[in-house]
Amino acid sequence: MSYSTKNLKVVLLIVFFSLINSTYSQQTEKPKEERLAWFKDAKLGVFIHWGIYAVNGIDESWSFFNNYISYQDYMKQLHGFTAKNYNPTQWANLIKESGAKYTVLTTKHHDGVALWNSKYGTLNTVKATPAKRDVLTPFVKAARKNNLKVGLYYSLLDWSHPDYPNFTRDKKRYTNDDTRWNSFTKFNFGQLTELTKYNPDLYWFDGDWEQSAQKWKAKEIRSLLLRKNPNTILNSRLQGYGDYATPEQGVPIVKPSDKFWELCMTMNKSWGFQPNDKEYKSINQIIRIFVDCISMGGNLLLDIGPKPDGTIPKEQVAILKGLGRWTKKHKEAIYGTRAGIPKEHFNGYTALSKDKTILYLYVDNKPNGPLLIKGLKNKVNRIWVVGNGTKLSHKVIGKHYWSSVPGLLYIDLPEKVQDKDVTVIAVLLKGKIDLYREKVKAIESN
Numbered sequence: 031m032s033y034s035t036k037n038l039k040v041v042l043l044i045v046f047f048s049l050i051n052s053t054y055s056q057q058t059e060k061p062k063e064e065r066l067a068w069f070k071d072a073k074l075g076v077f078i079h080w081g082i083y084a085v086n087g088i089d090e091s092w093s094f095f096n097n098y099i100s101y102q103d104y105m106k107q108l109h110g111f112t113a114k115n116y117n118p119t120q121w122a123n124l125i126k127e128s129g130a131k132y133t134v135l136t137t138k139h140h141d142g143v144a145l146w147n148s149k150y151g152t153l154n155t156v157k158a159t160p161a162k163r164d165v166l167t168p169f170v171k172a173a174r175k176n177n178l179k180v181g182l183y184y185s186l187l188d189w190s191h192p193d194y195p196n197f198t199r200d201k202k203r204y205t206n207d208d209t210r211w212n213s214f215t216k217f218n219f220g221q222l223t224e225l226t227k228y229n230p231d232l233y234w235f236d237g238d239w240e241q242s243a244q245k246w247k248a249k250e251i252r253s254l255l256l257r258k259n260p261n262t263i264l265n266s267r268l269q270g271y272g273d274y275a276t277p278e279q280g281v282p283i284v285k286p287s288d289k290f291w292e293l294c295m296t297m298n299k300s301w302g303f304q305p306n307d308k309e310y311k312s313i314n315q316i317i318r319i320f321v322d323c324i325s326m327g328g329n330l331l332l333d334i335g336p337k338p339d340g341t342i343p344k345e346q347v348a349i350l351k352g353l354g355r356w357t358k359k360h361k362e363a364i365y366g367t368r369a370g371i372p373k374e375h376f377n378g379y380t381a382l383s384k385d386k387t388i389l390y391l392y393v394d395n396k397p398n399g400p401l402l403i404k405g406l407k408n409k410v411n412r413i414w415v416v417g418n419g420t421k422l423s424h425k426v427i428g429k430h431y432w433s434s435v436p437g438l439l440y441i442d443l444p445e446k447v448q449d450k451d452v453t454v455i456a457v458l459l460k461g462k463i464d465l466y467r468e469k470v471k472a473i474e475s476n
């Protein structure tokens with residue numbers, strides 16, 4: 031065998047093995063569509079920010095990072111975290127009642143206080159607060175009992191850890207120190223491995239912005255978690271290694287291009303319990319924001335901030351219950367739906383059933399005449415009010431036999447069938463939705 035044939039053989043072998051290797055690692059991960067199927071259908075989740083910041087009722091972690099309070103004073107809040115009226119079953123029941131299909135709890139915020147009995151460090155609710163208990167485990171149990179998917183929020187950065195480089199906005203512990211950084215990474219991997227024991231359906235990372243993917247070992251984190259549970263899903267805050275996008279507070283104006291996304295939003299203006307913050311959104315506003323997300327194919331992750339004793343503020347309970355009234359009545363037009371049709375066809379929010387044969391219209395204002403759908407090519411089989419069943423009459427106006435432009439479809443919506451928040455109309459189509467999107471010609475034939 032000549033030297034060059036031998037060389038070629040070696041090259042071919044290398045190519046062969048690296049191909050096998052790459053297909054193998056791709057195969058070890060289940061396709062995103064499969065893992066995120068429940069998430070895509072879930073639509074509503076409840077986020078819970080519970081931590082020592084509720085004691086003074088101040089900004090979670092950021093209040094010391096931004097120097098609004100000294101670190102020492104911030105940490106004094108540990109002594110006020112009692113969890114003495116904590117009732118995880120009640121929490122889970124309320125979350126269920128809101129219509130949420132999943133819930134995400136802050137297991138550790140940027141201040142480093144863990145809600146479980148971590149053997150990494152002593153900064154947790156068992157060892158460092160009068161609660162003296164692991165408050166995470168019973169919540170996971172109660173949530174699962176209610177058939178809720180469980181998400182664990184975990185802050186990658188930890189401003190309390192002695193080996194984490196950043197401490198406050200203007201104070202760093204160090205800039206370059208591989209030994210200390212490695213010790214911190216070990217700590218993070220240790221805590222994450224502990225969290226895998228809860229077998230969460232979702233990991234909700236936060237704080238990734240302070241370090242690169244390489245420094246966090248984001249790729250290794252992803253493979254660790256997916257190895258432990260091949261069905262789990264990760265939010266996007268993992269420097270490019272997550273599964274779905276997480277816009278925050280602002281409802282997207284333009285439909286996000288991401289296939290999977292979730293808007294996380296507070297009920298007032300704070301993530302944690304802040305009794306001074308009375309700027310609550312109304313139930314009606316929250317329902318309309320929720321519908322806005324649904325119409326763009328996304329989820330809403332609505333936040334609550336329990337008190338240090340574990341009770342949920344009454345304003346937040348009222349919102350969850352109010353939302354529950356609406357979601358219960360309209361479930362068929364919420365769960366499993368897909369993004370709606372372009373605004374040119376209906377002046378309002380819309381969504382489609384998964385099989386695209388039902389168009390849902392969300393009417394969030396009192397109409398002063400019949401509703402109008404333009405450019406719908408399908409024949410309409412039936413129209414009814416969701417959660418009420420009333421059949422609605424409709425008629426097509428302005429359809430010319432010689433033109434392919436569909437007529438204007440008018441739907442009567444009597445006042446007595448309208449919902450006090452958002453009325454939902456189901457339009458059952460003959461076949462999958464088919465919209466006229468072409469330019470309208472002057473004349474086709476006459």
Ligand code: GLC
Binds near residue numbers: 092
């Ligand atoms: C932000 C903040 C954090 C909050 C989170 C929720 O990233 O750092 O305080 O918990 O958003 O989405």
